[in-house]
Amino acid sequence: MKSQQIRQQFLDFFESKKHEIVPSAPLVLKNDPTLMFVNAGMNPFKEYFLGNSTPKNARIADSQKCLRVSGKHNDLEEVGVDTYHHTLFEMLGNWSFGDYFKKEAIAWAWELLTEVYKIDKDIIYVTIFEGDEQDGLDRDTEAYDFWKQHIAEDRILNGSKKDNFWEMGAQGPCGPCSEIHVDIRSAKEKALTPGASLVNQDHPQVVEIWNLVFMQFNRMADGSLKNLPQQHVDTGMGFERLAMVLQGVTSNYDTDVFKPLIREIETITQTKYGKTTETDVAIRVIADHVRAVSFSIADGQLPSNNGAGYVIRMILRRAVRYGFTYLDKKEPFIYQLVETLASQMGTAFPELKSQKNLITNVIKEEESSFLKTLENGLTLLDRMIDQLKSKKKDILDGAKAFELNDTYGFPKELTRLILSEQGFKMDEEGFNKALKKQQDTSRRASSQETSDWTIVQEDETQEFIGYDQLEAEVKITKYRKVQTQKDGDQYQLVFNMTPFYGESGGQTGDKGYLESPDGDTVYIVDTKKENGENLHITKNLPKQIEGFHKLIVDKGYRAKTSANHTATHLLHQGLRAVLGTHVEQKGSMVRSGYLRFDFSHFSKVSDSELKEVENFVNARIQEQIPLEENRSNTYENAVKDGAIALFGEKYGDVVRTIKFGRSHELCGGTHVANTSDIWHFKITNETAVASGIRRIEAITSDAVKDFFTEQSKRLEDIKKLLNAPNKSSEESIQQMMEENSALKKEIESLKREKAKSFKSELVNSAQNINGINFIAQKIDLDPKSIKDLAFEIDREMENLFMILGAENDGKATLSVILSKNLVKEKDLNAGQIVRELGKFIQGGGGGAPHFATAGGKNPSGITAALDAARGYIV
Template identity: 35%
Template sequence: MSSLNSIRMTFLEFFQKNGHQILASSSLVPQNDPTLMFTNAGMVQFKNIFTGQEHRAYQRVTTAQKCVRAGGKHNDLDNVGRTTRHHTFFEMLGNFSFGDYFKEMAIYLAWNLLTQEFNIDPNRIVVTVYDGDEDSFNLWRRISGLSEDRIIYISGNDNFWSMGDTGPCGPCSEIFFDRGDHIPGGLPGSCDEGERYIEIWNLVFMQFEQKSKDERVILPTPSIDTGMGLERIAAVLQGKSDNYDIDLFKTLIAASEQITGIKSDRDNMIHHRVIVDHLRSISFLISEGVLPTNEGRGYVLRRIMRRAMCHVRLLGFINPLLNDLFPILCTEMGRAYPELIQAKYLISDTITQENTRFHQTLDRGISLLDEESDHLGKKEVLDGSIAFKLYDTHGLPLDMMQDILWARGLGGVDIVRFNQCLEEQRLRARAHGLGLEERTTEKIWFSLKEKCGITQFLGYDMQHNAPMMIDEPKDPHHDQSVVSDGGRGFESRVQAIVQKDIIIDTAQSGQIIDIIFDRTPFYAESGGQIGDKGIASGDEVHLQITDVQKQAGGIFVHRATVQHGVLRTGMRMILTVNAQNRRQLSINHTATHLLHWALRTVLGSHVSQKGSHITPDRLRFDIVHSQLITNEEIRLIENKVNDIIAQNLSVRTRVMSINEAIASGASAFFGQKYGDQVRVVAIESKDGKVHSSELCGGTHISSTGEIILLHIISESSVSAGIRRIEAITGQRARSYLVEQDERLKSLALVLKVHQSEVLERVEELWKERRKLHLVDSKRKVTLNIDHLSAHKIADINFMSHVMSEVNPKDLKGFIDSIEKQIKSGIIMLVGISKEEKASVVIAVTRDLINRFNAVDLVCLSAKVLGGNGGGGRANLAQSGGPNGKNIAQAIESVMDFLKNKVEI
């Protein structure tokens, strides 16, 4: 039996033997298609090549592409586990030709792979071609020898592929496997398709360009794009009719059965399938830095995780099963995708944290379901909009709600209304997308790129930059080097002037404009490093350049102010970069590489770059790491960086192919887009030991000693699993440390202690202040207890009180004395901070907790105060929100709820 791993390798090696270059899978987060939530096909990373926006050195490639279909237009999430072929994560095998071979070779290679390498019986293959595509029909007949009744013409969109309303398009040829006449179903295209014929491969012949709705022209260089689902072809080759019966899933499901002690029988099969399927998408998404959040891709990941965790719970298993299964997934797929192993700690920690959060939310969701269904009569159904809210906000799966309601003799959920709410949400999500709809501005840059070509960047030859090694190609204009401020710069020509998204021919003094030059020494913002600043001067014209951005994948857009004179398209100008500004940027960019190396060394190899922002003044670096970085770890990271700075090691750059770079050990990062040729920046000792080696297009210094010093000034959390480091370098770092030392000396004098005793003394004073404040606050509450707002709601005593400038942590301390005095009732205390933020604590006495839940009550108040839920126990809970001015409405909302509950 061919394993999943061996099938993948056979496919790739077959095409490699036939002149194709094997390329790694691109990121699951698309870099060149803002309309996609996740990469969902093998051709996504080549979209710009197909559209002519990009050119690569290769013409034939083959890939095994990681794909996710769980959000946006392509969403298989709710079907997973219920069908034999749907997955949230899958692999798409493909071969691609960019203007090299076309239909004949594509069909020849496909036929040979299937019948010779995979040994599929030719009599079990059926193909379809687009209606009218006689070339493909005749080629199939000649190459395969298939009879005419096994080559079927199909009309309509099923056999014609396009990127959208415009762009490359062409007919398809789909290849089907005949599972045998014992399975119901007719030939592809018939009314009774059934399950007998299963599609295993799609060959797309891109030979046209759709210019408009009514105009389609022939492409000068037609291309090939094919896609074969690995899980589906594995089922065929392993003799299975169900994807979940292939070796990978059998291994994972067997482990799930063993760990839970629950067999994957008819009642529990769907649960095991959802769990092992979702484990793959969860693990791969987290490995690429996607973390669970409440929006965008993070929200989709959270839904996948919580759906899997729900099905664990539906099995009656309470332990973190996903964590237990993850090492088995690494064993099965880690060799093909080492990023799983590299990110194993991050993946495990993220699953654990989300599991804890979810079970708290799930308990709350089930409690709310109980409340909403209490008033339903036998066989009555739950309102679909309420069910959707429980599904969307609290993660309760529809099938779990159905099971709970049916077990109580109720009629389940109003599915029609539920689906209406689901579709409304999908439409809202599609309308908002990721906020990345193509804008007018982007169209201008793409049209200018087509007209002007890619801007030639000359900035690597500036002084203070890292020396180039012999194998880096020299720029032909190297002799026109930029001198520091006031010196001779690069000569360049104005190709286009843009103001407020409109192309103009001239610009007057005082106007702020965007300019495209044919070549430039100015670095455009990229890789976290901001754009250069400087000047441009010409025939009685002077410009101040304040920023440079790269647009449309290759044109440098210079934001400038015309200081005097008239600028015209076609003018020749001298461009001079502010050398001191560039030097500081280069220092901080090199320091960022050292910081990244030290973070991985100290915290672990799971650390990966999530983002950076490099300015002349400081650097900011975001990393994937799930825990607080301690002060001890920060000092160790600093020491490692400063040790390399003190050694004054060389910073070297080389240009090489992407494969050479990866083979050399250089780090490449998910989310970054790389071309055929890449720039590698390495920091190495004289003995050849490499401390840092990264693919990077930024500017750098020539030796680490130029940094002088690095000091970390802050460490914080940006979001779940993302930590942010901010640091300063050089003289700025020295000045900062001197200032801090002076402040410490001054503070020691005020406190009348030695500098080493300042922290201890401050802690003592703070504790004393807190004790005094707590005693004073309790005294005030006790004194004013008779003045608290008291209401009788049926048989319930409800008391509320608003307190100014009180610490939220102290509110709970006030509850006990009040609760003892009222014996029975509900107490609501609200604290207002100086910033007008509100904190709420609600207590329910023991005799009432069977009727009222404090968590429910604080959640009601939190909504009015602009907060997000609350937490605690049935007898005592806490929440809050930023809108302290709404405290009266918050108290009223709780009272209204109590009135409705007791039916006043």
């Protein structure tokens, strides 16, 4: 059975059980700050489990993309080494929100596996929760009784809290679970060792394929458990493992999920899968990682230096490193796999096809960049090895190895491998110590302790009314305290309704204040969105909690933010009109003071194009286009009507569309009532974010007024400086530029004359030491002139060893040039020499064996460096 059939049969089966089939959510959930990536199938439905929202259908099924590379769920180190762990995987899941529970979940799982997929009943084992004394939980005899209706009792095994009690995190919904395992070993192996003894023992052929989670409890901040108002079912079946079982192979990588990628890697790298362990691991890593990176980029998460983007960059670099080290690929090649992946999985996940060009270009650019990093890292590591040799040591200091990894992105494994090849070792303990120190520092900076919610009003669902009003009489439904290292103590308040917009969709959250019935005022410094609720951030609680409070949004802040948000829509329209319809939004940040807009485009936007885009937006502002809004459209109808939906966004059943003339987008943010409210639009910067991604920064409204006022003031200041009342500023500046150019030519001429005088002096100072013309002098020239002079003397003098020192702006420089025959015959290296002599000036440097330079902060050490240079030839 092909993998596409396996996925479809799962969805068809649960559709027959009255489940709504929903598409996979993006890998990054924009409105859930507790998660870096979706790491389990239940993540997109957290708001339902928490009771913050009610699903349209109490039964849902899907195939959810998941990524496990950070936090509690981190399988990265196992990926490629074994045959069944992955970074990205599909989780086939069926869900019940307060509808069916253990009986139906167990019966349907058995029916699907044994009757639809025809898995042999004799290779199946199931586990149930054995109970936990600390939590006061008994054995899950209810699940046991349901299972024994289908499977022999000796195949129902007790499982520990670690394996059979599922928790969302330190807090939140949780409950006992029942795992389904299959034993696909040969008959001979089964006869030697019972399968029951290998369940949950990380055996590659006795693996868990499905986990049925029965959510009954809520884990509180103090560790206690409380019953949830409703009981839910959350199941997750590993698609890749299921394909392994149904396709009769013993490795996930032998299924048609991975085979096309592996064949393509073999072709590109001219290697063969199945020949050596090292090659096999490398191929598996690359096949796995290109999926994770491609799906992430398709969902809008680009590689970067922080957060989720850093993790994606790390995954890709891990793949590059395996190709570099074990497949001998020194040029970009992973990007070529995107075509195969899109062809293979584009039907089930159309974003791979629509975003194929972007994915390909981003990966290629990232590969090229990191391969340069690898080259730089190799150079640095070579220097460290030279120092080990000179000091007769055989272990590289762990702190230095960590610096290579942390500062230069050079993988620890590669450092260890290269050292080993040359007979050296790495100080593993020192590396781990440096790593732990950095992690502890980072953890302290981002540490946060959150208390349990204090419930004031039960069963209240928050309503957002901020599109229509900026003030409201509200009741506090719950609140909690948050202690952070960065911001100190804060409180998060939830109201039964709110006019405050919670940060989402790139738009900043509202600010404002709360007035209590007793006259107390509490300032709301920010508003965040989490699991469908707007959390109002304050520094302190109101003295009176119960009763009606008045919420008041900062109108000026909201107005400026709304103007910038509407401007992003007009900018998007303008970019598509000027550059082409290939332009797609790839991210945005809307603040009260400015806006930032990321979009797909494969070249720098020219000044004339930027001006055309700017004029386009301002023309729409001058047209005074009113807002057309639809808050109750369906996603399908909205897209059919021409509304632009953004990749990487999760849309609900009912969507809101925003229209200003021909600008038509799905959007939940706040906007101006008329484009004239924006006043004016000004682009302040255009730059690259990643390959194929450009970024525009711009301002509107009061910020534009301030910008023009500042520009006018600068012009007046320039006029005063020019002090030319009878000439225009342009004429005066042109005259100054011409005079400046003439002076530069005169200075260059003087420098050349000065260098000529130094040349004769240096040549005459040469000493013949052991057949080498040795010159060591401190001279008064800038670094460029010294280099020109050095090469000129080198062309005229044989067997030259010259070192020149200079002081410029309080800093010291050393320059070493060697005749090329000395480099070969005397085994001298200018780069190594200048690195050692650089210590005298408290600096460092390097370069080629023929010519190299060093810079330092101690000019008084120049003389000692010149004297020490003689030691290399005597």
